Amino acid sequence: MSSIEVDKLTVERGGKPVIHGISFAVTSGEITTLLGANGAGKSSTVMALSGAIPIASGTVKLDGKPINGHAPDRIRGEGVALVPEGHRVLGQLSVEDNLMVAALDPSAAGRRKSLQDVYEIFPELSERRSQLASNLSGGQKQMVAMGQAFIAKPRFMIVDELSLGLAPTVVKRLAEALKIAAQSGIGVLLIEQFANLALDLAGHALVLERGKLVFAGTSAELRATPEILHGAYLSS
Numbered sequence: 271m272s273s274i275e276v277d278k279l280t281v282e283r284g285g286k287p288v289i290h291g292i293s294f295a296v297t298s299g300e301i302t303t304l305l306g307a308n309g310a311g312k313s314s315t316v317m318a319l320s321g322a323i324p325i326a327s328g329t330v331k332l333d334g335k336p337i338n339g340h341a342p343d344r345i346r347g348e349g350v351a352l353v354p355e356g357h358r359v360l361g362q363l364s365v366e367d368n369l370m371v372a373a374l375d376p377s378a379a380g381r382r383k384s385l386q387d388v389y390e391i392f393p394e395l396s397e398r399r400s401q402l403a404s405n406l407s408g409g410q411k412q413m414v415a416m417g418q419a420f421i422a423k424p425r426f427m428i429v430d431e432l433s434l435g436l437a438p439t440v441v442k443r444l445a446e447a448l449k450i451a452a453q454s455g456i457g458v459l460l461i462e463q464f465a466n467l468a469l470d471l472a473g474h475a476l477v478l479e480r481g482k483l484v485f486a487g488t489s490a491e492l493r494a495t496p497e498i499l500h501g502a503y504l505s506s
């Protein structure tokens with residue numbers, strides 16, 4: 271079993287600590303959701319894990335080997351792909367070029383195969399492969415952003431806000447894709463504003479409150495502790 275282990279992680283933003291020594295693990299083949307009120311520190315946590323912002327102290331290990339301090343591209347190459355908040359795409363490139371720039375396989379044949387795998391997950395993208403990404407709907411852009419993670423054949427995917435601003439039918443499709451990812455062995459760390467959706471998808475949950483972890487356990491345990499669950503949305 272593969273895992274990301276986070277130990278006593280501290281992160282500073284604007285010179286002030288916003289994550290205060292949190293520890294948790296994300297395991298392969300499982301969806302773990304990170305919940306918390308606005309400003310609790312969810313984005314800061316995942317940005318630190320993916321190398322987008324520095325870690326003030328603590329360690330992040332992938333299968334026992336430290337990856338903290340590595341550049342984002344290196345962390346991606348090591349098997350941890352981030353789907354950043356806001357379904358950003360390269361608007362002036364086609365859907366297919368957006369996906370291909372994110373492929374990591376050294377062989378052209380391997381990259382084509384990875385592309386076909388993404389089109390199998392998201393046939394909508396195959397149908398629009400030549401279309402400029404700027405012309406896509408928000409949901410289709412999120413599929414491209416997730417496709418850019420899938421095409422790298424990651425061991426772990428970190429998804430910062432799956433459903434933000436998207437229609438329920440599209441969210442259902444994206445949620446299915448995450449389930450497929452987990453079933454294929456990928457470990458998923460999911461930030462999601464809708465707790466019910468997050469807890470339906472995830473087997474495990476973490477709750478952040480003002481940069482501190484106040485809950486780590488199964489989704490069922492969290493559902494059975496409504497005061498923590500509600501606190502997660504009210505106490506920033």
Ligand SMILES: Nc1ncnc2c1ncn2[C@@H]1O[C@H](COP(=O)(O)OP(=O)(O)OP(=O)(O)O)[C@@H](O)[C@H]1O
Pocket residue numbers: 283284288306307308309310311312313314315
């Ligand atoms: N660029 C920044 N500079 C300074 N402080 C920041 C910066 N970004 C975030 N913060 C602060 O860090 C803390 C954690 O913010 P973060 O965005 O990680 O929380 P979040 O849980 O992802 O919230 P949201 O759901 O609103 O995105 C907040 O107090 C926020 O004001």
